[in-house]
Amino acid sequence: MKLWGIDLGGTKIECAVLDSNNNLEVVVRMRIATESAKGYEHILSQIKKLIDLVAEQVGERPAKIGFATPGVLEPDSQLMKNSNTICLNGKPMKKDLEEILGIPVQLANDANCFALAETLIGAGKDYPRAEVVFGVIMGTGVGGGLVVNNKIIGGHHGIGGEWGHNILEENGDSCYCGKAGCVEQVIAGPALERHYEKISGVKLSLKEILEEYHSGKNEFATATIERLLEFYGRAISTLINVLDPGLIVIGGGVGNIDLLYTAGYDKIKKYIFNKGVVTTPIVKPKLGDSAGVFGAALL
Incomplete structure (x- = not known):
């Protein structure tokens, strides 16, 4: 049996077909441009075009298909919400795709x-006893996914795992969600760059800030990264206090910062409700940028 998945991004749409009879081996992977500026109907036509192209290569059409989407389908209204590809919001995307x-x-x-892909075929394979897995995305934004007993927990409002929009810093920077000081506005990549520029007067990329930090000669870089580690520890401790997962997997560009797994891990001890003892495995993902499309196929 072949498992079909689509990862719908703002700039590209990727399709993957996995062979469930052969250790989930990838049969085909293909990408085309989303061309989201042309609107919702055009995105739907691009999706159909990609599936037609892949079906031609595979020699058969899918019997069903999973989609990884920006934003989420609201359970009650069955309309999309919270998508940074704005033209998807308010649309009955599941219904339209099925038609x-x-x-x-x-x-x-x-x-x-x-989170699902990393649980089933990625980092989670090294932690088979982890019943609760939390997948963190720390990059341009901050998001998350929750998997319990190998099943996604979407939640009553469809926002299960959305830890990026809880207030982390009182009177912090305004967030598009309507609050201020959200996790995303403190420890996402753009937020870190913005903080560095605010205290130094100089605009640097996160990569450059890290290089400056490791040089030990830039007080503003030191302050920015130490701030990241402190707030990271506080934010992750809240996840652990509420869910106590058996595994946390951290994806996204900020998640590549090695300090998160050493000095950042130590910061969690200050805030955890466990007398300063933390044994939660916190690891990097194993699937790279394949996780989204593989997870869609595994739906």
């Missing part, structure tokens, strides 16, 4: 798909 493709469709937020 266009003529097959059952399953949608899940891209962070949930990341």
Whole structure:
């Protein structure tokens, strides 16, 4: 049996077909441009075009298909919300896709798909006893996905795992969600760059800030990275206090910072409700940028 998945991004759409009879070996992977500026209907036509191209290569059409989407399908209204590809918001995307493709469709937020793939075929394979796995995305934004007993927990409002929009810093920077000082506005990549520029008057990329930090000669870089580690420890401790997962997997560009797994891990001890003892495995992902599309196929 072949498992079909689509990862719908703002700039590209990727399709992967996995062979469930052969250790989930990748049969085909293909990408085309999303061209989201052309609107919702065009995105749907691009999805159909990609599936037609892949079906030609595979020699068969999908019987059903999973989608990793920016944003989420609201359970009650069945309309998309919280998507940074704005033209998707308010649209009955599942219904429209099923009409266009003529097959059952399953949608899940891209962070949930990341968490599911890492649980089942990625980092989670090294921690088979982990019943609760939390997948963190720390990059341009901050998101998350929650998997319990190998099943995505979407939640009552469809926002299960959305830890990026809890207030982390009182009177912090305003967030598009309507609050201020959200996790995303403190420890996402752009937030770190913005903080460095605010205290130094100089604009640097996160990569450059890290290089300056490791040189030991830039007080502003030191302050920026130490601030990241402190707030990271506080934010992750809240996840652990509420969910106590058996594994946390951290994806996204900021997640590549090695300090998060050493000095950042130590910061969690200050805030955890466990007398300063932390044994939660916190690891980097194993699937790279394949996690979203593999997770979609595994839906």
